Amino acid sequence: MPSTGTDTSFPALAPIRLLAKSFKAIFLAGIVGAGVGLLAYQFIHPRWVASMVIQLGQVSVPDAKGSLVTQPLENQLTATERYNLPSLRLQVLEALGLPGPDTGNSDADLIFRSMKATAGRSPNVINVEVSAHSRESAASALEIALKVFSAAHRKLFDQAVSGVRSNLEITQNKLAAAQRDYAHINETIKSMAAPLGSAANIGSREVLASNTITLINTQVIELQQQVATYQDALGPLRTYPTQAMGPAYVPVRPTTPSVAAFILTGAAIGLMLCGSLVLLRESFRTA
Structure with a gap:
């Protein structure tokens, strides 16, 4: 039987022909959508995400046996x-000169909501990040946050280091005194090379001096070991404060979509919406 029309012969092509007939309306909808996307971009503030890696500090202190005991200033989880904590974020906002959250200040709201820390792969490292409406603000927020966060660590660190340095100074003074006594006893023994007196008295004095110098020599060795232990405890590999492992990293481009992305998205939405309305209207008409 011969075909009565192209629409019944190729029904799958009917929507395409219908969309082609409505090309002008659909194209206009795409232009309108692009304009709406451009307008929406004007109300979207760009955002930059700054990130930083913080190394938690530690201190090393000699125990009663003279062995170094290393203690972190704070464990990773804590x-x-x-x-x-919200209280730390509030301190950061105050240090930045910003009002509290929910006061109508978009910068304060964004920093307060986005500032966070996560545990790093190493047990003494945490990863922190924050978002802001400018690269400078994002980097500054992390720097200020580091100062606020590490203030408690700095106090503990300074106290521990001060105690070790004080003990080192005391031990060095004891070592210097023991070395002077050792030198004095040596001179005394040498002076006995030409003695005046009986052999019995000379022998007893030599034995006493020899025992004394042995004791002082043992004391000198022990004090030298203690000094070396205290100096090792103060070394940068044993004791260091909480610090950033490099400056804050802020990408050059913001994380928010570009103006071109807004325009293309708006145009695509306009085209799809208008095309859907054309097909929907035709389906109602032919129903």
């Missing part, structure tokens, strides 16, 4: 929880 440090992460404390960094994420």
Whole structure:
């Protein structure tokens, strides 16, 4: 039987022909959508995300046996929880000269909501980040947050280092005194080379001096070991404060979509919406 029309012969092509007939309306909808996307971009503030890696500090202190005991200033889990406290974020906002959250200040709201810390792969490292409406603000927020966060660590660190340095100074003074006594006893023994007196008295004095110098020599060796232990404890590999492992990193481009992305998205939405309305209207008409 011969075909009665192209629409019944190729029904799958009917929507395409219908969209082609409505090309002008659909194209206009795409232009309108692009304009709406451009307008929406004007109300979207760009955002930059700054990130930083913080190394938690530690101190090393000699124990009663003279062995170094290394202690972290704060464990990773506790440090992460404390960094994420709202009270710390409020301190950061205050240090930045910003009002509190929910006061109508978009910068304060964004920094307060986005500042967070997560545990790093190493047990003495945490990863922190924050978003802001400018690269400078994002980097500054992390620098200020580091100062606020590490203030408690700095106090503990200074106290521990001060104690070790004080003990080192005391031990060095004892060592210097013992070395002077050792030198004095040596001179005394040498002076006995030409003695005046009986052999019995000379022998007893030599034995006494020899025993004394042995004791002082043992004391000198022990004090030297203690001095070396204290100096090792103060070394940068044993004792260091909480610090950033490099400056804050802020990408050059913001994380928010570009103006071109807004325009293309708006145009695509306009085209799809208008095309859907054309097909929907035709389906109602032919129903």
